[in-house]
Amino acid sequence: MNVGAAWRGVRDLFRKAGIDTAELDARLFAEAAFEMDRLELVNREREAVPAKQLKALEAFAARRLKGEPVVRILGEKEFWGLSFKLNAATLVPRPETELLVERGLEVIGALNSPHILDLGTGTGCIPISLLTEYSDVSAVAVDLSAEALEMARLNANRHGVGNRFTTLKGSWFDPLEPGERFDLITSNPPYIESAVIAGLMPEVREHDPRLALDGGPDGLAAYRAIAAEAGLFLAADGVLLLEIGSGQGHTVSDIFVGAGFAEVDVVPDLAGLDRMVVARLNSAP
Ligand SMILES: C[S@@+](CC[C@H](N)C(=O)[O-])C[C@H]1O[C@@H](n2cnc3c(N)ncnc32)[C@H](O)[C@@H]1O
Numbered sequence: 001m002n003v004g005a006a007w008r009g010v011r012d013l014f015r016k017a018g019i020d021t022a023e024l025d026a027r028l029f030a031e032a033a034f035e036m037d038r039l040e041l042v043n044r045e046r047e048a049v050p051a052k053q054l055k056a057l058e059a060f061a062a063r064r065l066k067g068e069p070v071v072r073i074l075g076e077k078e079f080w081g082l083s084f085k086l087n088a089a090t091l092v093p094r095p096e097t098e099l100l101v102e103r104g105l106e107v108i109g110a111l112n113s114p115h116i117l118d119l120g121t122g123t124g125c126i127p128i129s130l131l132t133e134y135s136d137v138s139a140v141a142v143d144l145s146a147e148a149l150e151m152a153r154l155n156a157n158r159h160g161v162g163n164r165f166t167t168l169k170g171s172w173f174d175p176l177e178p179g180e181r182f183d184l185i186t187s188n189p190p191y192i193e194s195a196v197i198a199g200l201m202p203e204v205r206e207h208d209p210r211l212a213l214d215g216g217p218d219g220l221a222a223y224r225a226i227a228a229e230a231g232l233f234l235a236a237d238g239v240l241l242l243e244i245g246s247g248q249g250h251t252v253s254d255i256f257v258g259a260g261f262a263e264v265d266v267v268p269d270l271a272g273l274d275r276m277v278v279a280r281l282n283s284a285p
Contacts, residue, residue: 003034004045006054010061017065025070026061032074033057069203080129084155089147091212093125096269099276100186100241101129103267107184107239108137117233118142119172119187119226122212124152124165126186131161138164140182144171145211172222173229181235188243189222191215219245223252227259231281240279249274 001009007030014022031041033056034049049057063073071077071092076085079093080101086092104126108114113136118127121141131137139161143149149167156165168175192213197205204213215221223242230240240261244252249266256264261279269275 001049001054002045003030003036003041003047003049006030006034006049006057007041010057013061014064019064021070025064028070028074029057029060029064033060067202067206069207072207077123079123079125080132082125082129082132082159084123084125084128085151085158086123087147087151089145089209089211090122090151091208093123096275097126097188097243098129099267099269100126100188100243103241103276103278104130104184104186105133107241108134111183112136113138114183115181116140116184116186117176117182119185120144120189120212120222121152121167122148122188124155124167126188127165128152128156128159128161130184130186131156131164132159138166140166140168140176140180142168142170142172142175144169145209148209172225173233176233178232180233181238182233183235183238185230185234185238185240187222187226187241189215189226191219191222191243191245191248193217193219215245218251219248220251220255223248223255227255227261230279231260234281236282238281240277242277242279244274244277246273246275249277252277 007026011023011026014025034053060073076083077092080098084093116139118141121143124141127139127141131139141152146169149169153167156162190213192215194214194217197213253264256279261281262283263280265278266274267276
C-alpha cells in the first residue's frame with residue numbers, strides 16, 4: 001500500500017465513524033506513523049509504506065475509533081510554543097493555562113535568580129515554560145503522582161532546563177523543606193466538583209486522570225489546602241498565581257483573603273471568564 005492510499009483509507013474510516021476532523025486526524029497519524037512532515041506526506045504519497053509503519057497507523061486509527069483524543073494517542077501537546085510529552089497520569093495542557101505563564105514572566109522578569117514553585121505540575125508545562133524564558137530561574141515542581149513527575153522530568157530535559165528543575169513527590173507543600181521561600185508560586189490544581197466529572201465530555205472524563213480533575217465536593221479542596229500553607233513558603237513580596245474554574249473567582253478570593261493574603265485579584269481570560277487568581281501576602285510596593 002502506498003502512503004496516499006494508506007492515510008486516505010484511515011480518513012474514510014473516520015468519516016464513516018462520524019469524526020468531524022477525519023482528514024486532519026488521519027494526516028496527523030500518518031505523519032507520526034510514517035515519520036514524515038506535512039509536505040512529505042504529499043510529496044512522497046506514491047511511496048510504498050513498510051509493514052511496520054502501516055501497523056503503527058492502524059493502531060493509532062483503532063484507538064481513535066474508540067474515542068481516544070488525538071493528542072493522547074500522539075502522546076504530546078504544544079503549550080507555550082513547546083511540545084510536552086504526555087502519559088496516562090498527566091493532564092493535557094490547556095491553552096488557557098498559558099495565562100499563568102504570561103503573568104509569571106511579568107513577576108520574575110524583574111527579579112535576580114528567582115526561585116519558583118509549581119504545585120500539581122503534571123507535564124511540568126508551567127515551570128518548564130518559565131525556565132525556558134530566563135536562564136537564571138530555578139524551579140521546584142510538586143505532584144502527588146510519581147508517573148506525572150517522571151514525565152515532567154523528561155519534558156524538562158527535552159527542553160534543556162533539567163539542571164534547574166527539581167521534582168518532589170507529595171501533597172502540595174508536604175515534600176518541601178520548612179523555611180524554603182519562593183518568589184513565585186504557580187498552580188493549576190484540580191478544580192472540578194466531583195459530581196460534575198461524570199457529565200464532562202468523554203475525551204476529558206475518560207482520558208484525563210481523575211487526580212488532575214477532581215477538586216472535591218465543591219471543587220475548592222485544593223485551594224483550601226494551598227491557602228492554608230502558602231504563607232509559609234512565599235517570599236515576603238512573592239506572588240501566588242492560581243488557575244481557577246470560570247465562576248470560582250469570588251470563592252477562591254475569599255479563601256485567600258481569609259488565609260491572610262493582603263491583595264487578591266481575579267483575572268479573566270480572553271473570553272471574559274474568571275481564569276486566574278493573583279494573591280500577595282503584602283500589598284505590592
Ligand atoms: C489540573 S492538573 C494540572 C497539571 C499541569 N500543571 C497543567 O496545568 O497542565 C492538576 C495536577 O495536580 C496534581 N495533584 C492532585 N492532587 C494533588 C496533591 N494533593 N498534591 C500535589 N499534586 C496534586 C495532579 O496529579 C495533576 O497533575
